[in-house]
Amino acid sequence: MSELCAGDVALLGVAYDHKSSFLRGPALAPPCIRRVLHNGASGLTAENGDPVVDHPRFRDLGDVEISDDEGAYLAIGEHIKPILAADARPFVLGGDHSISYPIIRSVTESYGPLTILHFDAHTDLYDEYEGDRFSHACPFARVMEHCADHRLIQIGIRSASDHLREQAERFDVETVTAAAFSASAVPLDFDGPVYVSFDMDVLDPAFAPGVSHHEPGGLSTRDVLGLIRNLRGTVVGADLVEFNPVRDREDITAMVAAKLVRELGHKLLY
Numbered sequence: 001m002s003e004l005c006a007g008d009v010a011l012l013g014v015a016y017d018h019k020s021s022f023l024r025g026p027a028l029a030p031p032c033i034r035r036v037l038h039n040g041a042s043g044l045t046a047e048n049g050d051p052v053v054d055h056p057r058f059r060d061l062g063d064v065e066i067s068d069d070e071g072a073y074l075a076i077g078e079h080i081k082p083i084l085a086a087d088a089r090p091f092v093l094g095g096d097h098s099i100s101y102p103i104i105r106s107v108t109e110s111y112g113p114l115t116i117l118h119f120d121a122h123t124d125l126y127d128e129y130e131g132d133r134f135s136h137a138c139p140f141a142r143v144m145e146h147c148a149d150h151r152l153i154q155i156g157i158r159s160a161s162d163h164l165r166e167q168a169e170r171f172d173v174e175t176v177t178a179a180a181f182s183a184s185a186v187p188l189d190f191d192g193p194v195y196v197s198f199d200m201d202v203l204d205p206a207f208a209p210g211v212s213h214h215e216p217g218g219l220s221t222r223d224v225l226g227l228i229r230n231l232r233g234t235v236v237g238a239d240l241v242e243f244n245p246v247r248d249r250e251d252i253t254a255m256v257a258a259k260l261v262r263e264l265g266h267k268l269l270y
Contacts, residue, residue: 007089009057047262097199100140116140124140199242212242
């Protein structure tokens with residue numbers, strides 16, 4: 001990664017879904033997203049016409065595979081550190097949502113407290129799930145334990161138990177549920193460093209059927225694109241997770257993911 005320069009955006013696939021519950025498959029997502037990103041069905045620019053995927057500062061570093069042991073999982077953040085050391089910005093394609101904890105931990109070491117904009121149907125705040133404190137149902141509990149000064153804003157939530165609501169209160173999470181969603185309800189103007197974590201199941205299954213956990217009543221593709229477009233702040237990193245190609249139909253979800261790569265990539269570049 002020595003060729004990375006300050007201000008580059010480094011796209012990195014993390015083929016890992018060992019901490020998924022219910023279904024496996026998100027480890028297959030990174031090459032699938034790349035395939036549709038470059039298949040010619042859509043352009044390589046953001047909606048406003050700015051170059052993204054073919055921008056000279058948008059660098060694709062390929063994929064890394066992570067073995068199924070806890071040490072390898074916790075070391076996922078080590079793959080991000082050379083990007084951060086070059087003063088480049090990591091854009092990670094998952095993979096299940098468990099990868100966000102070690103990634104955000106590394107980003108925190110470089111930037112300090114972050115504003116985390118978390119798009120998801122689920123809070124992912126379990127203290128532990130099925131005996132695993134690093135399950136894909138737990139990453140933001142670990143994130144907030146690691147740095148209590150993070151500001152965590154969760155958007156699109158529509159599945160939360162009493163325990164999860166207690167956890168949200170414990171960590172002072174700002175929640176915009178799907179039921180209460182409006183563009184004006186979401187804070188989008190930030191002074192410090194911002195990290196975006198985008199779980200594909202924030203979208204209603206009608207827009208993104210290729211996810212493991214279908215939660216009806218979600219946001220539309222246009223809803224989330226509007227939020228990304230209007231985000232004001234310095235986005236220093238992002239992840240796009242929980243796309244499960246096994247459940248996709250005719251690349252519907254893959255094309256949405258590719259669109260999000262272009263729009264989130266634009267926020268990281270410009």
